[in-house]
Amino acid sequence: MSRKGNPEQAVQKQSAPAGVAALERGLSILRTLGQQEGLSLTEIAQRSDLNKATALRLLRTLEQQGFVWRDGRQLYYFGYALAVITRNLSMDNWLASSMQPELDLLAKQTGETASFFNCSGEQRLCVAVAMGWRDVGHRLCTGDTLPMTGASGHVLTEFSDGRPKDYEFKVFQSLGERVAELAALAVPVFSGDGKLLGALGLSGTRTRFQEDEYRQELCAQLGVSLKRIHSAVP
Incomplete structure (x- = not known):
């Protein structure tokens, strides 16, 4: 008799790679801004080796969570959430x-x-x-x-x-x-x-x-x- 695995665990195993990939892309964007802030969407996408649609989706999430912020010229900078985490910035x-x-x-x-x-x-x-x-x-x-x-x-x-x-x-x-x-x-x-x-x-x-x-x-x-x-x- 075959054992049926936990459906929730199965879903988690299947979705984990996609989640990890998204996390890696998000971290890639933060590394890009770490090298130079004040970049446009196009510049971030190019330097992070992402297409613009993916970069925009990730930037929106990072912005909502306070990890980046966007000025009136649509240029991106580090957000305050990074300071809270690292405690290195007042x-x-x-x-x-x-x-x-x-x-x-x-x-x-x-x-x-x-x-x-x-x-x-x-x-x-x-x-x-x-x-x-x-x-x-x-x-x-x-x-x-x-x-x-x-x-x-x-x-x-x-x-x-x-x-x-x-x-x-x-x-x-x-x-x-x-x-x-x-x-x-x-x-x-x-x-x-x-x-x-x-x-x-x-x-x-x-x-x-x-x-x-x-x-x-x-x-x-x-x-x-x-x-x-x-x-x-x-």
């Missing part, structure tokens, strides 16, 4: 590295200086920045510490306790507050559980920012950028 470092592509895009689109600040004691610390392409603008460097003034300072002060239950999107602005010739706009960046992570901002000359139509365009750009950031932040 939230601040991850924010700085993950924010940089978005700041680069903001600076390119607007020509103004795009920055990300968080708190450092009683001051604010610039943890990431991208300079704009305009001849006259705001000079700012990563690591600069400034007083809790200006648009970013107001954001960090206003939301130091996190996102209020009745929070509504608002762009903070300052005109000549810290330096007479400069102006800035900023919005808060929150984690999924409402913790304040920092302030995303644009800064430039007061003359440009005083123009209502131009300022509204910058506010809209900040809103779009913030939405992409919040979709990637855990």
